[in-house]
Every structure is written in C-alpha cells, then in structure tokens.
Amino acid sequence: MKYSVYQISLSDKDINEVNAEQPNAKYKAKMDMQFDFAGRGVAGIASEAINNDLYTKVCIIDADDLDTVFNIGNVGPEHKIERVSKMHSISIGDVIIASDGSRNVVSNFGFQEVA
Numbered sequence: 001m002k003y004s005v006y007q008i009s010l011s012d013k014d015i016n017e018v019n020a021e022q023p024n025a026k027y028k029a030k031m032d033m034q035f036d037f038a039g040r041g042v043a044g045i046a047s048e049a050i051n052n053d054l055y056t057k058v059c060i061i062d063a064d065d066l067d068t069v070f071n072i073g074n075v076g077p078e079h080k081i082e083r084v085s086k087m088h089s090i091s092i093g094d095v096i097i098a099s100d101g102s103r104n105v106v107s108n109f110g111f112q113e114v115a
Helices: 012-019 025-034 042-051 066-075
Strands: 002-007 056-062 081-083 095-098 103-106 111-113
Touching: 002 066, 012 025, 025 042, 042 103, 042 111, 056 066
Parallel strands: none
Antiparallel strands: 002 056, 002 095, 056 081, 095 103, 103 111
C-alpha cells in the first residue's frame, strides 16, 4: 500500500519568528504535539494543523502498515521512499495518509487516527 507522509516544516521565516519570540502557528503545533506526553491530544492538534494548512507532503512510502512506514521513514530502505519535498525522519506529529484515505498521526506511543 502507498502512504503519503506530511510534516510541519519550518521555513527560514518561521525560524526567524521563533527566534524573535513572535507567535508562530507551525512551531506552536509542533511543540504542542511533542509535549503531549499523555497522548490524548495529538490527533486533535494534528487535525487543527491540517485544517490550518500547516503540513507539507514530503514523501510517499510503499509499506504494509503504519509501523513499517515509521521504520522505513527512519532507517530505510531508501528505494521504498519517493521524496516529494525536503523531509526529516518520521516523528511525533507527522501525519500518514494511506491510499484508502485513512489518516493517522504519529503520537508519543504509536499512532492516533485523525478525524
């Protein structure tokens, strides 16, 4: 199955805003997801970030399931990854959309379905 991976990528402008201590929606969404240790709100935060167009599609991965997508996105093999934009390893807050349309976000422990 094909899975599209979406990440919140900070541009130079975003980084300058963060460094100048100016409000930045992308950075706030990333931090909110990183520090939701109970794992209760990551899906809601991701849903809001999707609605606010904060995500960028970074790659398509050919895999059997979400765990395999996570593994390939972190250690390869590279030939299973079709890169469409600059990406980092798959981590908390990244959204994975399967070819059947189901959406999941990487949470602190596993994955959460995104409505």
